[in-house]
Amino acid sequence: MGIEVGGLLGLIWLIIVIWAIVKVAKSSAGGLAKLIWILVLLFFPLVGLIIWLLFGPKG
Template sequence: MGLEVGGLLGLIWLIIVIWAIIKVAKSSAGTLAKILWILILLVFPLLGLIIWFLLGPKGD
């Protein structure tokens, strides 16, 4: 049972990170800022997502 729960949580986490990357790509931030945010989200998924929620680009 542990493997199924871990797999489901991993899938949910992956969906959240992909959603954040799409939000960054669609934001009105500059190209360099977008690239940096996406790299942060990819390299540091947990910490990057927390920082992005607090400090990331807010515009659509």
């Protein structure tokens, strides 16, 4: 049962990170800012997502 729960949580986490990357790509931020945010989200998923939620491009 532990493997299934871990796999499900991992899948949910992956969906959240992909959602954040799509939101960054669709934002009105400049090209370099988008690239930096996407790299942060890819290389530091947990910390990057928290920082993006707090300080990322809005709208």
